[in-house]
Amino acid sequence: MNSSWLVNRHIIVWMITAYFISVLMLLDYTPWWILPFSGIAIGWRWLYVVGKVSVFNRLAHHGLTLSAVAMLIVTSLNNGMMENMVNLLLLAYGLKFIELRQKRDVLVLVIVGMITIAVTFIYSESLTTTLVAAVLVVLHLSILLSLHAPKMRWHKQLQLAAKIGALSLPLTASLFLVMPQIGPLWSMSVAGGATTGLSDNMSPGDIAQLRSSSKLAFSVTFDGEPIPKQQRYWRALVLDKFDGRQWQQREKRSRWLPYEDEVTWPDLSNEPSIKYRVIAKSSNQHWLFGLNVATSADNNVKSMADLTLKSRSPLASTTAYDVISYPQLASKLTLTAAQRVHNLLVPEHSNQQTKAWVDTQRPLFDSDLAFAQSILQMFNEKSYFYTLEPPLLGANSVDDFLFSTQRGFCSHYASAFTLMMRYAKIPARVIKGYQGGEWNEEVKYLNVYQYDAHAWTEIWIDGSGWVRIDPTANIHPDRVISSLDDQQAQPFLGGNTFSLVRYKQNPWLNSLRLALADVEFYWSRWVVEYNSDKQMQLLEMLLGKLTSLKVILFTLTLMAVIGLMLWWQSGFRWQRPTTKERFERVYAALIKQMAIHGVERQRHQTPNQYCQLLINKYPNLAIEIQAFTDFYNQINYQETTTVSPQDVKHAKRLLMQLFQKI
Amino acid sequence: MKQRLQQRWIHWLKRRMPILQEVTLHRRNIFILPSKFGVVFGLLNVLLFVIGINYQNNLVIMLSSFCFSLFVTTMLFCYQNMVGMLIKPVVRQEYIASQLLSIECQVSCNKEKHGIYFRYKSQPQQLVSLLDQQSSISLTVKEKSRGLHRLPRLIVASEYPLGLFRAWANLEFEQDVIVFPKPIASSQSLSAIEQGDGAYSSKRTVSGDSFSVLEPYREGESLKRVAWKQLAQGKGFLSKQFEQTLGEPQWLDLDDIDGGDIEMKLSHLAYLVNYYSSLNQPFGVKLGNKKVPVGHGNSHRKNALTLLATFGFYHE
Numbered sequence: 012m013n014s015s016w017l018v019n020r021h022i023i024v025w026m027i028t029a030y031f032i033s034v035l036m037l038l039d040y041t042p043w044w045i046l047p048f049s050g051i052a053i054g055w056r057w058l059y060v061v062g063k064v065s066v067f068n069r070l071a072h073h074g075l076t077l078s079a080v081a082m083l084i085v086t087s088l089n090n091g092m093m094e095n096m097v098n099l100l101l102l103a104y105g106l107k108f109i110e111l112r113q114k115r116d117v118l119v120l121v122i123v124g125m126i127t128i129a130v131t132f133i134y135s136e137s138l139t140t141t142l143v144a145a146v147l148v149v150l151h152l153s154i155l156l157s158l159h160a161p162k163m164r165w166h167k168q169l170q171l172a173a174k175i176g177a178l179s180l181p182l183t184a185s186l187f188l189v190m191p192q193i194g195p196l197w198s199m200s201v202a203g204g205a206t207t208g209l210s211d212n213m214s215p216g217d218i219a220q221l222r223s224s225s226k227l228a229f230s231v232t233f234d235g236e237p238i239p240k241q242q243r244y245w246r247a248l249v250l251d252k253f254d255g256r257q258w259q260q261r262e263k264r265s266r267w268l269p270y271e272d273e274v275t276w277p278d279l280s281n282e283p284s285i286k287y288r289v290i291a292k293s294s295n296q297h298w299l300f301g302l303n304v305a306t307s308a309d310n311n312v313k314s315m316a317d318l319t320l321k322s323r324s325p326l327a328s329t330t331a332y333d334v335i336s337y338p339q340l341a342s343k344l345t346l347t348a349a350q351r352v353h354n355l356l357v358p359e360h361s362n363q364q365t366k367a368w369v370d371t372q373r374p375l376f377d378s379d380l381a382f383a384q385s386i387l388q389m390f391n392e393k394s395y396f397y398t399l400e401p402p403l404l405g406a407n408s409v410d411d412f413l414f415s416t417q418r419g420f421c422s423h424y425a426s427a428f429t430l431m432m433r434y435a436k437i438p439a440r441v442i443k444g445y446q447g448g449e450w451n452e453e454v455k456y457l458n459v460y461q462y463d464a465h466a467w468t469e470i471w472i473d474g475s476g477w478v479r480i481d482p483t484a485n486i487h488p489d490r491v492i493s494s495l496d497d498q499q500a501q502p503f504l505g506g507n508t509f510s511l512v513r514y515k516q517n518p519w520l521n522s523l524r525l526a527l528a529d530v531e532f533y534w535s536r537w538v539v540e541y542n543s544d545k546q547m548q549l550l551e552m553l554l555g556k557l558t559s560l561k562v563i564l565f566t567l568t569l570m571a572v573i574g575l576m577l578w579w580q581s582g583f584r585w586q587r588p589t590t591k592e593r594f595e596r597v598y599a600a601l602i603k604q605m606a607i608h609g610v611e612r613q614r615h616q617t618p619n620q621y622c623q624l625l626i627n628k629y630p631n632l633a634i635e636i637q638a639f640t641d642f643y644n645q646i647n648y649q650e651t652t653t654v655s656p657q658d659v660k661h662a663k664r665l666l667m668q669l670f671q672k673i
Numbered sequence: 674m675k676q677r678l679q680q681r682w683i684h685w686l687k688r689r690m691p692i693l694q695e696v697t698l699h700r701r702n703i704f705i706l707p708s709k710f711g712v713v714f715g716l717l718n719v720l721l722f723v724i725g726i727n728y729q730n731n732l733v734i735m736l737s738s739f740c741f742s743l744f745v746t747t748m749l750f751c752y753q754n755m756v757g758m759l760i761k762p763v764v765r766q767e768y769i770a771s772q773l774l775s776i777e778c779q780v781s782c783n784k785e786k787h788g789i790y791f792r793y794k795s796q797p798q799q800l801v802s803l804l805d806q807q808s809s810i811s812l813t814v815k816e817k818s819r820g821l822h823r824l825p826r827l828i829v830a831s832e833y834p835l836g837l838f839r840a841w842a843n844l845e846f847e848q849d850v851i852v853f854p855k856p857i858a859s860s861q862s863l864s865a866i867e868q869g870d871g872a873y874s875s876k877r878t879v880s881g882d883s884f885s886v887l888e889p890y891r892e893g894e895s896l897k898r899v900a901w902k903q904l905a906q907g908k909g910f911l912s913k914q915f916e917q918t919l920g921e922p923q924w925l926d927l928d929d930i931d932g933g934d935i936e937m938k939l940s941h942l943a944y945l946v947n948y949y950s951s952l953n954q955p956f957g958v959k960l961g962n963k964k965v966p967v968g969h970g971n972s973h974r975k976n977a978l979t980l981l982a983t984f985g986f987y988h989e
Contacts, residue, residue, distance in 0.1 A: 118710050118713075122717050125740070132733045133728050136732050159787065159831075160803075160833055161802045179746045182738075183735060183741075193726045328728060328731075539731055539732065540731070541731050574745075577745065
């Protein structure tokens with residue numbers, strides 16, 4: 012009895028499939044060593060089910076479990092809490108396959124599977140993830156179903172599981188809609204280490220990896236017209252500390268705490284502004300994206316002194332925030348003495364060749380701006396190449412790049428340019444962020460992908476403030492190695508054959524890609540990003556002005572409708588009794604009433620015999636009883652089989668007359 | 674206190690589900706509550722919800738609401754799987770004391786039912802994976818002592834479809850079983866058979882001079898035996914069977930049996946009843962003032978055993 016579920020081999024297939032889908036979804040966050048452990052467990056289970064091996068050796072089982080635990084402990088030291096939880100979960104899930112003895116073990120497996128789905132959602136909230144999760148849920152429901160309906164065919168089980176799932180969706184959706192949105196009960200450790208997108212420093216070569224990722228970084232909706240393409244420089248990080256090779260933020264702490272030297276904002280009321288809303292994908296990082304100079308009134312968003320925006324908590328899930336940018340504000344800001352010093356700092360004893368070169372060149376120009384332009388011109392005219400696969404650079408990275416390799420991409424150019432400015436006593440800093448984005452005209456939003464990652468420079472010009480300079484943009488197009496499609500790094504999507512971005516040239520594939528992007532956008536906007544504001548908005552849209560009575564009534568109606576739907580779908584039917592049945596009921600009422608008065612009708616008695624019996628007992632009612640019985644017989648034995656509602660009424664009237672006389 | 678609660682429970686059950694020969698499951702006699710797994714699943718649900726709001730992850734919250742909705746959906750499916758079943762236990766066999774009673778339940782339903790458990794109270798349950806329109810299930814009830822017994826409540830349960838809910842019905846049927854005393858041979862009764870008229874002296878043979886029954890004519894039988902009258906009436910070839918009773922009819926009297934315990938005496942009597950029946954010898958039974966007149970045949974045997982079984986229940 013205990014292992015009767017084993018009769019159906021397909022359950023094992025389902026369980027293994029569910030496990031592998033779960034692992035695939037978490038593959039980026041799964042260390043390799045989990046796979047051999049679960050591989051052994053699952054491989055053995057399969058061989059056992061097909062009858063190739065016998066019971067798993069007890070000693071081997073203990074050995075396997077112990078070594079898995081040892082691996083967990085060893086690796087846990089380097090990992091964040093969340094990563095360890097995921098490892099533990101996947102490991103326990105995999106090893107559970109060895110001990111599937113009782114029904115209870117299968118139930119445990121299903122519960123662990125459901126938790127794994129939830130963990131997957133923490134890492135990714137895309138529509139694809141949700142759809143795959145839906146498949147997983149149906150598989151889990153089918154496993155449960157096959158335990159309780161073992162004789163059902165496997166495809167019927169899948170079908171019924173899908174039906175149960177589908178029938179639960181309306182209630183799920185309405186619960187989701189009307190459930191009060193609650194804030195976090197306590198702060199959770201975020202998925203440590205599993206950060207995506209930009210990193211908080213820049214050493215030569217690190218943006219190149221992002222360039223091969225076609226993942227969405229964030230989406231933007233503008234209140235007015237979208238800004239022109241050449242102005243789409245989305246600032247994320249300001250790197251103003253250079254150690255000769257790597258650019259960093261000045262203070263590590265400043266990743267989420269504002270600088271001490273707060274910015275003094277001038278009067279903003281008459282400034283031209285751009286209003287937009289950014290929906291940032293989870294990155295587990297603090298920085299947000301905005302156009303220069305970005306400000307935000309959102310509670311969770313801080314405006315930093317370096318004019319970037321930071322989130323108070325790392326973006327563990329897709330987050331939206333409203334931004335107002337003042338494109339012409341830069342010139343009205345001041346540079347404090349401390350900031351000037353910070354942005355002129357150069358490391359000693361490195362890149363001396365560059366320093367010497369700048370020292371000879373700078374006096375040739377009469378203004379800072381002219382000098383900067385001369386360098387851009389140099390990038391344009393001399394043999395500087397743009398490539399995503401540049402040669403490696405030594406310790407003096409800028410010297411090597413400027414004078415020997417002369418090949419690189421945005422981070423090389425930004426790094427070299429910024430350092431040259433600093434040697435020329437012009438305050439300068441590196442900006443990391445995204446440039447460009449794909450405008451969707453129909454739905455009016457801008458998608459910025461990871462491959463839009465970019466680095467550029469800002470220099471301080473007295474009178475103009477921080478001026479954006481993109482040295483990479485000045486490379487002569489002839490010297491851009493490999494065929495770039497606009498500024499997009501399409502050829503660098505290399506091995507990722509499945510990325511639809513690869514097929515941009517194909518018109519209908521491209522339109523399919525854009526359509527999918529739209530769906531994804533709405534998904535993020537209305538589901539992933541759903542919060543109490545959206546809830547209010549939606550309810551107001553449905554109900555008009557909100558009162559608590561209305562909300563309660565709405566909820567009750569919704570539940571009632573869903574209840575009725577489920578009632579109907581699960582097989583309940585209410586059938587109106589036919590007139591014939593109602594007619595019979597009238598006669599049954601007579602029998603019941605008379606039984607109370609002591610005249611029981613025996614099963615074999617015909618209506619006439621029973622009538623005689625009644626008359627004997629109640630001679631004074633003879634006429635009524637006779638009339639009623641006659642009518643009953645007349646209707647029952649008439650030619651047509653149908654009984655009209657009038658007949659029922661007449662019978663009732665006769666019966667009433669009879670009862671009144673008793 | 675506990676006893677009083679128990680009584681009230683039984684009283685309530687009786688009022689809600691009158692005792693009948695056969696019972697259709699409907700909303701008044703089906704109970705439904707979350708199963709153990711359902712409770713665990715509910716806790717999982719809470720866990721998911723907490724994860725969801727702490728990570729401010731709407732999809733996890735949605736998964737949690739989905740799990741909650743599953744409860745509602747499966748509750749209805751669970752109920753639907755039970756409703757409409759017509760259950761009728763059939764008591765056919767002879768039951769003997771200190772042997773398991775096997776009872777056949779006839780179940781009919783209008784559509785397929787999955788994963789239904791049947792058990793009598795305090796008996797191991799039996800899972801029926803699939804119930805078709807008409808099925809019969811054999812169940813066992815713990816051995817009983819001699820006498821007249823009301824069958825215990827039949828519990829019909831199901832956790833279909835996902836095991837989140839357990840629906841069950843607690844059914845009592847208007848069905849009594851008569852448990853015959855266990856036949857036990859005693860040295861005294863055996864010797865009584867051996868001596869005296871002995872076994873063979875009272876045997877009935879298939880040939881004799883008193884007419885017993887009409888049987889279909891078999892090839893090779895004497896034509897003298899053919900019942901011509903019946904043949905003329907169009908009833909086909911029948912042959913007359915004759916038999917002859919050998920020996921005196923036996924009277925089995927409780928007072929004649931040695932032994933202190935009345936139950937033991939009844940067991941001995943039961944043994945003798947079976948013994949004489951197997952020999953086809955006529956006998957009568959006398960228990961105090963209660964008698965089964967002399968006779969033979971299977972129904973006679975049953976009457977005699979019933980008298981033994983119910984001795985002390987109805988009489989005296």
